[in-house]
Amino acid sequence: MTVVIAVMLALVAVVGTVIVFTDDPGRQAVTLSLFGLCLGVLFLALGAPDVSLSQITVGAAVVPLIVLLTIRKTRSMR
Amino acid sequence: MSRPLRLVVFAAGAGGTAALFLLAVLDMPPFGSRFHPYRNHSVPAALAHATANVVSSVNFDQRGMDTLAEESILFASVVVVATLLRKTDDEEWRKERRGRVLDSTLLMGWILLPYTLLLGFDVVAHGHLTPGGGFQGGVVLGTGIHLLYVAGRYDMLRRVRPIRPFEWGEAIGTGAFACLGVAGVLATGAFLANVVPHGTFGTLLSAGTVPILNGAVGVEVASGVVVLVSAFLDQAIGLETAPAGGGKGGRAGNGRDAEGGGNR
Numbered sequence: 001m002t003v004v005i006a007v008m009l010a011l012v013a014v015v016g017t018v019i020v021f022t023d024d025p026g027r028q029a030v031t032l033s034l035f036g037l038c039l040g041v042l043f044l045a046l047g048a049p050d051v052s053l054s055q056i057t058v059g060a061a062v063v064p065l066i067v068l069l070t071i072r073k074t075r076s077m078r
Numbered sequence: 079m080s081r082p083l084r085l086v087v088f089a090a091g092a093g094g095t096a097a098l099f100l101l102a103v104l105d106m107p108p109f110g111s112r113f114h115p116y117r118n119h120s121v122p123a124a125l126a127h128a129t130a131n132v133v134s135s136v137n138f139d140q141r142g143m144d145t146l147a148e149e150s151i152l153f154a155s156v157v158v159v160a161t162l163l164r165k166t167d168d169e170e171w172r173k174e175r176r177g178r179v180l181d182s183t184l185l186m187g188w189i190l191l192p193y194t195l196l197l198g199f200d201v202v203a204h205g206h207l208t209p210g211g212g213f214q215g216g217v218v219l220g221t222g223i224h225l226l227y228v229a230g231r232y233d234m235l236r237r238v239r240p241i242r243p244f245e246w247g248e249a250i251g252t253g254a255f256a257c258l259g260v261a262g263v264l265a266t267g268a269f270l271a272n273v274v275p276h277g278t279f280g281t282l283l284s285a286g287t288v289p290i291l292n293g294a295v296g297v298e299v300a301s302g303v304v305v306l307v308s309a310f311l312d313q314a315i316g317l318e319t320a321p322a323g324g325g326k327g328g329r330a331g332n333g334r335d336a337e338g339g340g341n342r
């Protein structure tokens with residue numbers, strides 16, 4: 001389990017950095033979704049399945065969806 | 079604020095936060111140790127109320143007040159989003175545009191829709207027994223309904239999913255939580271006291287008020303997510319700013335002509 005936790009911690013750090021260096025907000029929504037999924041797996045590995053479920057549903061699904069819809073709207077207004 | 083001044087303010091804030099955070103981390107019990115004062119108190123308290131999922135016991139029984147505050151924050155956020163993104167007089171519903179959906183997407187959508195809804199209900203109903211609960215299940219339900227959009231058409235989603243019941247659901251869910259809290263006051267003098275018989279540990283009918291509160295939160299969160307996502311969907315796909323001289327459609331003065339009004 002320690003190995004899984006270490007790998008997930010490293011992945012969270014890597015994907016978090018990838019989000020920061022993603023320029024296009026549209027692509028950022030995708031990396032953000034991946035980040036949410038990684039965090040969810042990390043929480044699961046740390047023995048917090050309740051938080052993991054919340055993280056995956058909100059962080060990997062709802063937030064990126066709202067970001068994508070907002071980008072679409074702001075682009076159509078230009 | 080000038081740029082140098084802004085940097086100074088940022089440095090002071092970031093430095094202070096970093097110092098305090100470091101102090102807190104250094105004083106934490108070591109990772110993975112056996113020292114768990116909160117567990118020592120919360121697990122017996124959860125068992126005393128026949129709640130198998132200790133996290134749910136903390137969220138809805140021992141610290142139910144905090145959860146009510148969280149639900150109120152969510153409620154307020156959804157109300158604000160629905161208010162800010164409502165259809166205004168200079169916006170019109172777009173003409174229906176028929177896009178093409180890949181057959182594989184369609185198939186996956188229709189397979190996943192009933193499965194996701196069932197999973198959502200399951201997560202809400204067993205919140206006091208297994209990981210999950212009203213919030214998690216509610217989000218699954220609220221997003222699951224939108225598979226109708228992924229696997230179908232936007233106007234179809236708007237037809238089979240009238241927004242009004244979900245607006246009601248959000249308010250009723252939040253209100254029911256508060257009412258159960260008041261019921262606790264009337265019965266024992268303590269807000270959100272676990273007044274319902276606790277039942278048998280580990281069965282569906284156990285944990286007293288916890289599954290009832292989970293149901294209320296499930297209704298609120300599922301409805302809240304639907305209202306939230308539909309407000310964003312309407313803005314991104316359904317509505318467009320009317321051509322210059324907008325508002326001449328003769329509907330001026332009809333302030334909130336949100337959902338349903340556009341079914342022309």
